[in-house]
Amino acid sequence: MSIKLPTRLKWFLVILVILMLVNVGFFIITTRNSKPETMKLFLPKNEPTPTDEEKLSPSQLLTLIIANEENIYYYDGLLNSNSQLTHCRIKDLRTVIETYKKKITNGPVIMIKPAPNAQYKITVNVLDEMLINDIKRYAMAEISKTELKLLQNRTN
Numbered sequence: 590m591s592i593k594l595p596t597r598l599k600w601f602l603v604i605l606v607i608l609m610l611v612n613v614g615f616f617i618i619t620t621r622n623s624k625p626e627t628m629k630l631f632l633p634k635n636e637p638t639p640t641d642e643e644k645l646s647p648s649q650l651l652t653l654i655i656a657n658e659e660n661i662y663y664y665d666g667l668l669n670s671n672s673q674l675t676h677c678r679i680k681d682l683r684t685v686i687e688t689y690k691k692k693i694t695n696g697p698v699i700m701i702k703p704a705p706n707a708q709y710k711i712t713v714n715v716l717d718e719m720l721i722n723d724i725k726r727y728a729m730a731e732i733s734k735t736e737l738k739l740l741q742n743r744t745n
Contacts, residue, residue, distance in 0.1 A: 645698055651689050652700040653682075654732060654740055655707040655715060662740060665689065668733070674743045679714055686722045699727040704740060 594602075647667045654662045654674065661682055662674040677685050689697050699719065703712050712729075719727045732740075 649693055649695065649698050650700065651686075651697050652702060652736075653715060654736060655701065655703040655711055656740060656744065657704070657706045658708070659711060660744075661711075661715070662743060668735060668739075672739070674739055676743070679711055682715065682718050683722060686718060686724065690722065690724075696725055699724055701727060701729045702732040702736065703729070704732055704737065 648665075650667065651663060651665050652668070656662060659679040661677050661679060663677065663685065664672045664674055666672070686697075686699070701712070701715055701719075716729075
């Protein structure tokens with residue numbers, strides 16, 4: 590004994606099956622075509638030691654200390670007893686870098702030093718700013734005890 594289905598219901602079921610097959614096919618194609626993307630890692634070249642003209646002068650150096658949340662502190666030159674940290678937000682970092690680039694004729698060197706409580710997202714944003722501002726020479730380094738003490742005095 591067979592059950593007779595109304596024609597409307599038959600067409601509805603046929604359309605439902607077709608849609609299901611289209612969805613399955615779509616998900617199979619999209620998962621097969623999705624490939625993980627990686628960032629390029631630029632490693633330093635093995636070059637001979639620089640001559641006296643190519644060596645870094647302290648006036649070229651700008652040090653960025655990434656503190657908590659969106660707070661960034663910076664100082665130029667080498668750290669000494671007269672050094673003072675200047676505060677800026679992540680959104681103002683671009684103008685700080687642009688003004689420093691204009692001040693330095695042979696290109697700035699920027700040291701990026703995340704504090705222990707720095708957020709990864711802000712660190713990545715700072716690295717993005719290096720690419721946006723076309724900074725050729727920058728490096729990440731650990732924050733020194735002196736800088737950390739100076740940062741704690743500044744934030745308290």
